[in-house]
Amino acid sequence: RVNPDIASERQTASFCVETLTAVLDGGVERTRSRRAVVEAIESDPVFSRENQYFQSQNERYEAAVRKAVHLQKKMREMGWSEDGPEYKYIYRALAGDVAFLLHRIFVRSISMLGSDKQVAKWIPLATQYQLIGSYGQTELGHGTYLQGLETTAVFDVTTQEFILNTPKISAMKWWPGDMGRSATHTVAFAQLYIHGQCYGVHPFIVQIRSLRDHSLCPGVTAGDIGPKMSFEHTDNGYLLLQNVRVPRENMLSKFCEVQPDGTYVRLGSQQINYFTMTAVRISLISDEVIIPLMKACTIAVRYSVVRRQSKLKPGEEEAKILDYQTQQEKLLPQLAAAYAFHFISDYLQELFDKSYTEIQRKNFNTLPELHAFSSGFKALVTQYCTSAVEICLRACGGHGYSLLSGLPSLYTKILASCIYEGENTILLLQTARFLTKCFSAAHAGQPVPPSVMYLAAGKPGTCPARNKLDFLRPDIYTEAYQHTAVRLISSTAAKLQDLIQSGVQEHDAWNQCTVQLAQAAKAHCHYITVKNFAETVEKLETKAGIQKIMKHLCDLFALHGIFSNSGVFLHDGYISGAQMDMVTASYLDLLAIVRKDAVPLVDAFDFTDKSLNSALGSYDGQVYQRLYEWAQKSPTNTQMSPAYERYLKPLLHNSLSKL
């Protein structure tokens, strides 16, 4: 039975939800196939997440391993493959709550970095799970800055082996998933030394646990790094290596090789390595970041039409909290952002595919642009979505803090994405480096990639809008974003130039400009997101009301950005004070418009109740019954706590009251 408060929201949808779902999936056929995978996973009790919120770290880990093992069986039954189109859907259905994710990275790194011989040897073993891999890059003392890694691999010519060591405490591998308890092997990144000379960081396959009884190999100390904010299901691990010897053949040698006599040989370009990183960043945007935001929006919006609180008019029934402007202002921009980032993720995927085709033809020209884009967008999108999920959490009042709402675990998981695969500030600065280079090139009349050609066209001027309706024109607001991005990039580039010309050393000058550089990189990505959203809307089908509602969301996303960063747009007078009032007026008007379709807009994300795993966000809107039922299942209610007998009883003096 659907709660009438949520049923009524669906009756008034201005568009066809099913059609929008298909747009998001990339076609009706994909929607069908996604639903089939999700159904197969969710109907299998082994994959149930029902008790997740009540489990300890040990239980979560065990469940993740059990699911991962069962998944192998399931995939064979269903005819799914690891690199097939289904994998994305499987991952979505499992909500990432499964072990061996780093095993996949292990496999991928061998495929990318290994010689043909190494691939032939290791990949079958790994895909058959004769061994379980991890990926040992990050150390206790070093993360994003790879050159600083301290693990060493010294080549011993006499035995034709590498001797691996973590020479000090900060060198020990720290954080790699699957390493704490599960992995038998790892790809360990270490500084290569031959005849006393350092050749930089290289990958080595190292066995860490016995294949027979899983005990640690000689010289290896490994374990779990302890409780974290989330990822209880993952055994993030530490690894100490003391004179661990691996054969010469265990250095992954697609790009460089150590010959038996110790000669170091480079084979081809390493640029392809960047390509792997970009691939990971682009896929994490869609799988680890946008999906959690969509889920959080679904939960918060549905709850906000069921929750009634206080009165809008005396004598009336209490109002749905989504009818409050302040609640709309919290949630609806996040909903618009979920759509905006979904479309930017499609755009990045396209860019990636094009680049991939070029690279197959040995053309690496597109790599710098792709790398800059994937870095900048990874930073922008993870940061934006993380705070958006937190806004959703806090918009659900007290109940948002219950784990049963599903929101705390979405939040604690998504926020890790701001750190892994490159710390966000550092990534923004990489994008900024690319932008300042392109800016100089564009002004020197040299060719630049199409996406940054706008940098050359920057011209002073003012926004032509004359009334609030003008701010609903994509050309008007896209131009405003473009103008701002150009201004921030050019002024930072100029400042950098000034500092260098005044005699400041280049690296010092760079450090002195980093706050502005990061801001400029964000402005660029924000501009591209708005532009891409507007272009996507134009291409959408006009029937079924899809284009119209997406246009509203695009306007909302764009104007929310101007409203919340008004200073940047006002700064050089491009937008005047009076125009800013028009922006605000249009923005607030849009909230009321999008409000009407809020529930259908989250329904279109098409999450099943099981995948939301939320007492507040279920499709039927029976929030309170579910919260009450789920709470009663808590072990705090079903199991005896010794606290009463041991502490409360003596405390309570055991005297019967006269009350």
Added chain:
Amino acid sequence: AGAMVVNADLRRERAAATFQPELLTHILDGGAERTRRRKEIEALVINDPDFQHEDLNFLSRSQRYEQAIRKSSLMVMKLREYGIADPDEIFWFKSFVHRGRPQPLDLHLGMFLPTLLTQATPEQQDRFFMPAWNLEIIGTYAQTEMGHGTHIRGLETTATYDPATQEFILNSPTVTSIKWWPGGLGKTSNHAIVLAQLYTQGQCKGLHAFIVPIRQMGTHEPLPGITVGDIGPKFGYDEMDNGYLKMDNFRIPRENMLMKYAQVEPDGTYVKPLSDKLTYGTMVFIRALIVGDSAHSLSRACTIAIRYSAVRHQSELKPGEPEPQILDYQTQQYKLFPLLATAYAFHFVGAYIKGTYHCISGDISEGDLSELPELHALTAGLKAFTSWTANAGIEECRMACGGHGYSRCSGIPDIYVTFTPSCTYEGENTVMMLQTARFLVKSYTQVSSGQQVTGMVSYLNDLCRQRIQPQHVAARTTTVRINDPASLVDAYKARAARLVEAAAKNLQAEQDHRRSKEDAWNRTSVDLVRASEAHCHYVVVKLFTAKLSEISNAAVRAVLTELCLLYALYGISKNTGDFLQAGILTDAQVTQVNQRVKELLAIIRPNAVALVDSFDFHDVTLGSVLGRYDGNIYENMFEWAKKSPLNKTEVHESFHKHLKPMQAKL
């Protein structure tokens, strides 16, 4: 004790400080004597073997609850044994015992007992107070329901008076009316003060408080007609048994209604209370505590992040040189130093509200409620403003610690989950902001009709003068001096005035569109919240600036002045739109402000560690491996991790259960 070997980076940092941290600690504590006493109590708790236990990060929720109960019981006994009775000293003692975490007796000590004192008749106090004081009765305060939180008038629990038996019949008539969230309700308490809609003689008389026994004395089993339990796992608050309570025709004697103010006579006649403003007093007090907690929690997070940033080396600034401390990166300073300044600012705001509350509470007990509305309005907004800012700030501190910030050994996840609910409890923040806005609009309306207003809103009086001399605003532009805190206070004042005026005018315009008052209010609420934020921001800058002149030591004053400037200028740089649009600052001045912020980062850099040392958190209280005073982080992270439950056995049982069989099959 063996000599502690302090990490060389931290030693250098401390040696380079330009002021004595102890002096600043005394200012934060409110005097050298108070610092001494605080440390004395701290030592009393920390050196007491009864209060030692395993690292809570490795315990299950049930174990954490058990530990908390154990410590709370001891705490109550020891407080009496030591004769500690001063509220501040009790608060310190409790914070040290529980290391800043909630504990199951919080509601008993913080709400149940005080409510008895303020709302029970002498006869009721005789019956309940001593048993509660001696913990025969453990009580909680059950207000929030599943369907209602901040809007308490909407509560659905009913208490219907039955004159035949002289009892109240308590009911939770719907699912949404089940009491939900009260701390200590799930497992600990045997009594609750329940807020319910009173029905007598067929009429609803609104919300009243009732003392309801919920568990059998002796066996601790729920009483017939009572369904009570724990609401399940939450985001933090593991040691607290937040509970639910459902009552089905549960009868309590007439004398169990708290009747100091309103009364129900034996025949059911209802006697009205004198004033409904009285309950404001408690709310103001608790909100003042939250402002203080915002400062405290943010200070802890800053201490951890800044010490870690001084010890962590990464990447390179200059090619070929050793890896620098990450605190030397401008982006890192830009993340952390404004938060450090904010922690100090909020500390002084918290102290101010507490002081004002104590001044005014004297008047209140003498029946003078005239100052209450402004204080109530001000604390509502400041509670929201400081808790929102601190909440975001704690997260920024965590992110500034990179991957290790995410580990529970950093301590920041724990600070965050313990602090974040304060954005919601004791009044949801948006609702709080709108309460302040209501007061601001009211004051604005008074000014518009020619009256003068006083107190923190007196700047609104200037709006009138400006209308007479319109050139005044334009003239202001060039007068902002960005190195003068007093001038920045004026800039914030102008911004607040402009946003209050804009919101009030928009509200009026909506009303003129023949909308209902409530509708107009709702359609203006985004503007109203902005106005409140600007007002609170002004108050914080003003109070921080005012504090500077009270500091006698020149070195300390200098460094606090730098922090105050950073706080004010950073706030401008994050809200340039408001200042530009109002014509308070020019484009060129905004550029200067941005530049000055970065200069201040470099100026504050040498004192950063000393500034967090001044907060004077004991390592045990800080609960962070990354934030240790001695900076020996890596070896201690390793030691900590070895204790993880997953490491209990060398080979995890799941290997035998799942991995091995799979490998055999594939």
